[in-house]
Amino acid sequence: MKHIQEIIKQYLSNLGLQVKTDIYGYGVVGILNGDKKGKKIAWRADMDALPNDFPDKVDFKSKVKGVQHGCGHDIHMAIALGIAEVLAKNKKSLHGTVYFIFQPEEETFVGAKKMIENGLLSKINPDEIYGLHVTALPVGQILVKKNEIFAYQKRIRIELKNDLSNEEIKELTNKIHSSLSRAQIGSKPWEIQYIGDPKIGLASPNTIFKDYLIIDEDFSSYSGNDTLFLEANLYETDAANLRKIIPQIKQVIEVGGYREQLLSVSFIMENPTVINDPELTDFAVKTLENIYGKGGLIKDYGQCPFFNDDFAYFQQKIPGVYFLLGGSNLEKGIVALNHAPGFEVDEECIRTGGKSFLSLILKRLNEK
Numbered sequence: 001m002k003h004i005q006e007i008i009k010q011y012l013s014n015l016g017l018q019v020k021t022d023i024y025g026y027g028v029v030g031i032l033n034g035d036k037k038g039k040k041i042a043w044r045a046d047m048d049a050l051p052n053d054f055p056d057k058v059d060f061k062s063k064v065k066g067v068q069h070g071c072g073h074d075i076h077m078a079i080a081l082g083i084a085e086v087l088a089k090n091k092k093s094l095h096g097t098v099y100f101i102f103q104p105e106e107e108t109f110v111g112a113k114k115m116i117e118n119g120l121l122s123k124i125n126p127d128e129i130y131g132l133h134v135t136a137l138p139v140g141q142i143l144v145k146k147n148e149i150f151a152y153q154k155r156i157r158i159e160l161k162n163d164l165s166n167e168e169i170k171e172l173t174n175k176i177h178s179s180l181s182r183a184q185i186g187s188k189p190w191e192i193q194y195i196g197d198p199k200i201g202l203a204s205p206n207t208i209f210k211d212y213l214i215i216d217e218d219f220s221s222y223s224g225n226d227t228l229f230l231e232a233n234l235y236e237t238d239a240a241n242l243r244k245i246i247p248q249i250k251q252v253i254e255v256g257g258y259r260e261q262l263l264s265v266s267f268i269m270e271n272p273t274v275i276n277d278p279e280l281t282d283f284a285v286k287t288l289e290n291i292y293g294k295g296g297l298i299k300d301y302g303q304c305p306f307f308n309d310d311f312a313y314f315q316q317k318i319p320g321v322y323f324l325l326g327g328s329n330l331e332k333g334i335v336a337l338n339h340a341p342g343f344e345v346d347e348e349c350i351r352t353g354g355k356s357f358l359s360l361i362l363k364r365l366n367e368k
């Protein structure tokens with residue numbers, strides 16, 4: 001069986017691209033120089049599969065036991081290769097340079113960071129970067145939003161002197177959960193299956209997926225020596241609220257009667273979140289609407305909890321836009337709910353993604 005890195009390398013080489021595979025892990029970077037002068041645009045496709053063994057009914061299912069594409073990164077690779085193919089065939093009229101970054105280890109939030117640390121941006125220097133992710137929205141739709149598209153994700157760690165009973169721990173973590181949690185009245189933004197719902201999903205101005213703080217109801221607890229550790233994940237939509245979280249937790253602990261026991265409260269996971277460049281997002285929306293009509297491009301009003309993408313590391317260095325691409329088709333019983341058992345994608349979204357972002361890249365390259 002040929003390795004994915006080898007397949008992509010071969011495919012891009014056959015198209016005449018310059019190919020680099022020495023940056024990080026299974027990553028591949030393809031460089032396409034147009035014959036005419038112009039901008040430099042990068043397109044990122046993540047590559048990794050998941051350690052799953054869910055039943056899979058497709059005829060191209062994984063041949064490796066315990067590993068499968070349960071998040072649609074195979075779709076991402078197919079779209080990137082399609083865009084590369086069309087642009088390579090039109091190299092003579094192409095302005096500028098297009099970089100195709102095939103990035104490993106998105107799932108673990110390691111790949112993008114490592115590629116940058118290993119000097120990716122000394123080998124290529126894009127002016128702008130774009131990428132996408134398949135989601136449970138209907139096929140044919142592309143969803144985008146300026147600035148944050150996901151919630152900020154943190155993991156909190158509380159250290160206490162280890163003299164609380166299990167009941168006291170439960171009572172305290174319940175208090176933290178109930179005092180910090182924030183959501184629109186009656187809404188449950190952690191119910192991710194509703195992101196595609198026309199009334200309360202991301203594409204509705206009345207979305208339940210805005211202005212919330214979700215915090216795990218069940219904290220994980222463990223102890224070492226004389227210290228009790230309590231940990232929980234949290235998801236906050238508003239960057240300005242992040243700095244209030246630690247003081248608020250400390251206050252709940254102190255008011256709850258554990259001032260003496262409190263040792264520290266800290267964030268132990270601080271991944272950056274995807275932040276779309278406002279100007280480039282506006283340009284992308286305008287371009288896609290002009291070419292494909294208003295039906296396909298959906299304005300996003302919310303921030304999806306739980307998901308995030310290490311594309312954020314590229315955006316810290318290069319202005320860029322990250323899109324969500326619909327892959328579900330309920331009439332056909334296809335639900336592209338990432339990581340869920342039964343995850344499936346309507347392959348029509350390869351065409352939607354391919355042609356839309358091919359158009360966008362061309363339009364950007366031709367901009368002064």
Ligand SMILES: [Zn+2]
Nearest residue numbers: 071072073338
């Ligand atoms: Zn993914």
